[in-house]
Amino acid sequence: MGAPIGPHRQFPSGAAYAEALQHTRLCFRHPELRAAKPELTNLGLPRAISGAFASVFSLTSVVSGQRYAVKCFTRYIPDQAVRYQAISAQLGGLDPRGLSQPWKLGFEYIPDAIRVGSDLFPVLKMDWVEAVTLSTWLDDHHGDSQAVDRLATRFVELATDLTTHGIAHGDLQHGNLLVAADGTFRLVDYDGMYVPALAGHGGTERGHRNYQSPARDNDAFGADLDRFSTWVIFLALKAVAADPALWNRLHEPSGEFLLLTEEDFKSPSTSSGLLTLLSHPDHTVSGLADHVRSLSYQPLDALPALAPAVPAQAGAASAAGSTVRSTSARSAATGALPGWMSDHLTTSAAAVPPAGITGSAAFRGRRPADVITAVLLSLALAACVLLTLAHALLPLGSGLVPVAFAGLMSLFARRRRPELKASRTALADLRSRLRQLDDPEKAAEKLRKERAGFDTSEANRKVGLPRERQKLTDRSNQERKSVEETKAKTLREIDRKIMGLDGDLQTALAKALSAQQAAFIRDYMSHRLIAQSKPHGIGVTLTERLAAAGIRTAADFTGYRVIQNSPYNSTGAQLVLRGGRRVNVHGIGEAKAKALDMWRLAVRDSAVKAQPTRLSAAEQRSIRHDFTLRRAALADQRKVAERVAENEHAQVRQRLEAGQARLAREDAAANTRAQQKRQEFSRRAVLLQQNGSRYEALRGSLDEAQRLGHGLTYGRYLRFLYTGR
Known part of the structure; x- marks a missing residue:
């Protein structure tokens, strides 16, 4: 048997496996793999397809003639055998007639299958399928819009199969989606697959970075793992089907993505690729792009599954959604501004400040108070002129009294105008709304610090967990060592006594004979x-x-x-x-x-x-019987010592298992709390983005309201009194 698989075990490299596979008759024990012929490179070495966790080799069995993909693991995967047993049971129970296409491949997890050096390691033996990766297929067929669209439909059906059975692949990406000659998918690489039987286990990988939500981390593991990546792949297929030129425009030759990358999801506002899709004239493409952009801000458990969420009329749905968003944005932007002021605001989206506002403030509809004010102001000016001409008869400055009185009257009348009241009310309302919202930059910095602190704490916890496990193991090893030392010491003492019994027997026989002879001599002489x-x-x-x-x-x-x-x-x-x-x-x-x-x-x-020269047979039997009893007693003591040691070993194992179970429970609880905390951060980030858009919209509305309010000057009011404009 090979060494036990554990977190401290070193797995061979891909090169070490390739070297071992040069002699498959020696390195394999499985009957179908023993002496199998590997596919070779031009240098005559076994050809390897290497990934993050394993290297895959193509081998043809000399027994059955069948070709297999043999995955040799280069890194430790937690609970590897348990996971593959659960995955095998789940996939084996699926009725092929109930699946949309033959996407699942037969596989067998074989522990201690391949010998590298002096150790044995597990492998995964999978059926070989003649197919190409999704990106390679698109390289060859992106110009055939109908074929690409059919493949998009096939992909939706595949995603539906997985969702229906509660399965998540965990790493849906172009390299793990193979397209067969009949245009159906084959799914490979089941290392990170989730099936219902694995509920409660942790994740083993994060998936390809260009297909995963920014909210996903290494601990995420559940039926919702594929939701973001399915939307990303579906968007790419529908976009290329609608506009084949997008493939050469957004995809790079040999690029590890289809149309979008990790940076597009992390910073959608600055993504040129996403902007290209958002501005595409095809409503299906732009609508799906907008949907993927919105998903990049949401926590995993809030993402919709692909199959049920694909609209029958994507373009219409997208257009309707745009209308709703535009209306909501207008409402958020205008807030509680009066009707006369709302006419001057743009209908831009809530996230865009109402920059580009046109129009000017004006007084409308003269009232009797305005007419009286205009007449009084005119009379005051006339009186001022007459009094100035008659200044010799009146005190200096008396002509200004009517003007000052009329001016106060006009200021009072202007202040009573509904336009100024509306402006003050709007400004107060907008300022009140802004005070209710946190400053986006400060809130974002606070969230960033909280998240950084949380990430540091989680990193320290994850670093500390192996140390705690190692402490348990070290303590258990020390206890086992102490038990073994005590056992060995006790057994050595018992064995020493057992080995000395033969000598003691001869001594006892000689002593008994000597005593008998001495008694004989005394009796003879007496x-x-x-x-x-x-x-x-x-x-x-x-x-x-x-x-x-x-x-x-x-x-x-x-x-x-x-x-x-x-x-x-x-x-x-x-x-x-x-x-x-x-x-x-x-x-x-x-x-x-x-x-x-x-x-x-x-x-x-x-x-x-x-004197007698030997003991009688009866005397010898009596003495030997005593020693037989002593030997049996020592043998019993030896068995007791071994049982005591075995019981103590069992207690040590129980303490170790209890400690490991406790750490596992604490880790699972901590992972659950961490997942909830990350989801909270994601929700807060979404809310922060929404509040930021509202804040900017309200800030723009406030600036516009202030601009319009500042336009209602005293001079404009005087002009309004006499011209009505």
Whole structure:
């Protein structure tokens, strides 16, 4: 078996796989792949189609003659085997008769399939299909509008199949959409596919950047993964069908996109490609382009599926939508301006400030107060002239009093005009609306900082998660090591005792024999009486004296000790009793003590010759039985030690699995919260864009209202009093 697949396992490179595939008889164990013939390059090496996660090789089986696409993985994919089992079960359960076209390919996930170096690695064996990628097909057929339009319909049917069964491919793009000779699609690369059985798992990839929503991240995983990319591809097909020249105009040779790229989705307002499609005279093209532009701001879960959302009359729907947007924009732009002022505002979209406004402010419809003011002002001027001529009779400056009075009257009358009231009301209303909206730049900067902080926090969390997992693994490894060390120490001690049993048995047998022989000798010697044996030089008198001292048999003493008699300058002897006590026996000198001891030694030699030389069978069985019991007890101790270690290992595994499950739950919960937070950011970005358009529209309306209000000057009012204009 190969090494377990894990996040720390190093997978071979595409070049390493290509080298191994030069000897398929050695590197493969699968019967159909063993000795299979790979497609070769001009240099005679296996041809590889390399991607981000794997290299794909074409091999022809020598057993069946069938051609296969064999995917060799170059990077770790979480839960790879589990994912492919779920995908295989889902796709295998689809009835081909219920599908719009034979888009699904047969595949088999084979663990430990290919040997590279000393390790085994999994592969994915897929049916080979004779087809070309979508971009290659468009290179050859973009001039055939009807064929492209039919392919667009086929693509909608494919998207409908996936949506109906709750499946998302995860990386819909030109390289994974193959077009067969009959004009139907084949779908390849199922690494990131979502099926209902994988609900709750995380994503493994983000998909091709030129086909994905800016709101999608690596953790996104669900049935809605394909919604943005299906609209992008459908827009490209319908646009090329409507105007084949768009292919050469917007597509680059060998470009990793169809008509639009990642930058077009991130910055639609500055996208030249999107602007080309938005301004296209075909309403289907411009309508779909506008729809894709709006989708680029929305969270994934808010995107509509392709099939149900494709309008029957795309052009009419687009035109109707444009009318509604224009009306809404006009309403937002004009706000609560009075009718006389609204006539001067443009009907531009809400997102475009009403720049280009024409017209001028004017007073309309003189009232009695205006006529009276005009008459009083004229009379005041006449009075001023007359009083000036008569200045000699009146105080200086008295002629200005009527004029000042009339001027105050005209100012009051002007202030009461409905045009000024409407201007003030409109300005107050627009300023109030602007105060209710956040400044777009400040709000955008705040959102950007929040998102940057969130991204940093998520990045730190994702970096910290492997560290936490590694801590769990390290702690578990340390615990297992400690358990093994304790077990090994215990077993070594037990084994040492078991190995020593044989020696201990021989020692016990020898000790038992030695004890039996010593008892025999003591018994033999205790039955040899001095009185009966008559040792040399020992008569009846000495025998009686010896008996009085406690020495009757050869077993009662163990020898003698020579002593020096100082008063007589001679030597004597003391006999040593069995307990070690020394006694003096009258008449026993050194010579007689020596003779008596020689007799004792002679008796002992006779006893040694007569002693038993082996234990009886019963005695041996008794001793051996004891050692058999001791051996069995040690064997039981060994089993107990192994069971204890096994139980401790199980507890370590349980703690590790519990810790991993806890981290997985925490990660899943954090991913859910992160997804919700990203969706919140996306919604806020959409709202911010909408509020920004409203803000700019209101700002433009306010500027226009101020311009018109500033046009209602006192001089214009005076002209209005006398001319009516």
